[in-house]
Amino acid sequence: MEKKKLAILIPGRLRFSKLNLEFIKNIFSDFDYHFFITTWDNEPESNLNLFKEHYNPKIIEYIKPLEKENYKERVVYHPKNETFYRKILIKPVTGTFNMFYSIQKSFENFEKFTKEKKIEYDYVCRFRPDIKLLKDTINLNYIL
Numbered sequence: 001m002e003k004k005k006l007a008i009l010i011p012g013r014l015r016f017s018k019l020n021l022e023f024i025k026n027i028f029s030d031f032d033y034h035f036f037i038t039t040w041d042n043e044p045e046s047n048l049n050l051f052k053e054h055y056n057p058k059i060i061e062y063i064k065p066l067e068k069e070n071y072k073e074r075v076v077y078h079p080k081n082e083t084f085y086r087k088i089l090i091k092p093v094t095g096t097f098n099m100f101y102s103i104q105k106s107f108e109n110f111e112k113f114t115k116e117k118k119i120e121y122d123y124v125c126r127f128r129p130d131i132k133l134l135k136d137t138i139n140l141n142y143i144l
Contacts, residue, residue, distance in 0.1 A: 007123070009103075010106070012038075012040065020131075024129060035056075036113065038102055059110075066094075
C-alpha cells in the first residue's frame with residue numbers, strides 16, 4: 001500500500017533539540033512526509049543546517065517579523081484597563097501577532113509551492129518541532 005503524502009509546515013522559530021530529531025522521524029514514519037519551513041530572517045544558521053541535514057525540507061522561506069506599528073491599533077483592549085494593557089502587555093501581543101503571521105505565511109508558501117509544482121498532499125499539518133510526546137510513538141493514521 002502506498003503511503004499517504006503528508007506536508008508538515010513549521011512556521012516561526014526552529015526550536016528543537018537533537019533528542020527530538022529521531023522522535024519526529026518516528027511519529028511520521030507511516031507517511032511520505034515533507035517539511036516546509038517558514039522562519040524568521042534572523043534564524044540561527046546552526047538551527048537551519050541541523051534541520052536541513054536531517055530532513056531536507058522542500059522549501060525554506062525567510063520572513064521579517066511584523067513591526068508593532070503595523071498591528072498595534074487593531075488590538076482592542078478592555079476600556080477599564082486600556083492603559084495597563086497598552087503599557088504592560090505589548091510584548092505578549094507582539095509575540096502572538098507574529099506567531100499568527102508566520103502561520104499565515106507558512107500556509108501561503110505551501111500553497112504557492114504546491115500550485116507551482118502541481119503536487120497534492122493527502123494531509124497538511126502545522127507542527128512544532130520542540131514538542132515531544134510522552135510516548136515515543138503515536139498512531140497518526142488512527143487520528144486521521
